[in-house]
């Protein structure tokens with residue numbers, strides 16, 4: 497996979513990325529590769545991360561403070577764990593420029609919008625976003641410029657948001673290769689609860705259950721994990737801070753979906769107990785059709801692409 501060449505003219509003057517892990521460093525790489533801004537500025541509160549980004553050479557400038565990072569920035573994208581968004585908003589709020597776009601990449605939207613609205617002055621535009629693309633890895637070395645290629649990025653502009661600002665943010669994500677959709681933060685949080693958050697919880701749970709089984713040894717679990725369990729272990733290796741924050745910030749939707757999930761799981765348990773093979777067969781047939789339509793829509797390769805080589 498390769499990115500398109502640099503734009504003939506940058507979309508903005510200064511783009512600042514705060515939080516330089518997997519997602520932030522991927523944005524930096526894509527922004528430099530496509531020259532989305534005259535200047536791409538980076539900041540992370542953890543000094544070793546700033547030094548690493550400097551050494552990797554994936555920003556035009558690494559700022560030493562939040563104030564230095566956002567002063568004069570046209571667009572600021574916050575790429576920190578969801579639970580840290582409010583604190584970063586507080587750090588940058590007094591220093592953002594009038595008319596600046598303040599966005600983020602958090603996996604949960606309603607709580608982030610609320611946290612930022614309380615910290616960012618009205619003369620800037622808060623437009624939350626979520627690239628639905630990632631891996632189980634973290635940190636600045638894990639990022640890659642093509643992460644967002646052909647992936648969705650969901651914008652959740654608040655009612656009455658400045659159209660020009662939303663359009664510009666959409667252009668930025670499209671230039672990084674993403675397909676952009678807009679929806680309300682509440683709808684986003686419900687949709688992502690079923691498609692991403694609860695699946696991660698299930699993975700954490702099943703790997704935890706396996707680890708706690710006294711009757712099966714750890715080495716047996718590792719040795720025979722070639723089955724479905726292996727894919728769960730990849731997901732369950734995802735960053736603990738990030739996922740703790742996702743669940744604490746999308747409680748309502750996650751609890752709603754978990755309620756439905758546990759009801760359906762009990763129905764399956766019952767079908768197995770009472771040897772209702774037809775019920776099992778009917779469900780497995782319907783779920784196979786869902787997988788096939790995802791592949792037909794070109795959103796997934798037939799074989800898992802986990803651990804694919806990056807640029």
Ligand SMILES: NC(=O)C1=CN([C@@H]2O[C@H](COP(=O)(O)OP(=O)(O)OC[C@H]3O[C@@H](n4cnc5c(N)ncnc54)[C@H](O)[C@@H]3O)[C@@H](O)[C@H]2O)C=CC1
Pocket residue numbers: 514515516517518519520539540541542545575576577578580583584601602603604626627628629630631632633634635636735738742
């Ligand atoms: N990992 C994934 O696959 C995806 C993650 N996201 C979202 O992106 C955000 C970032 O996730 P990752 O890049 O995976 O995390 P990461 O753990 O790789 O990087 C987060 C960075 O934020 C920095 N940070 C934390 N608090 C800070 C603060 N107060 N001020 C400045 N820097 C701070 C950390 O030092 C770290 O370098 C999260 O909100 C997550 O929900 C969205 C899509 C996919």
Ligand SMILES: O=C(O)C(=O)Cc1ccc(O)cc1
Pocket residue numbers: 602603627628629630631632692731
């Ligand atoms: O690694 C995976 O399979 C993911 O699901 C990555 C991911 C994690 C969190 C998001 O908000 C979006 C994508």
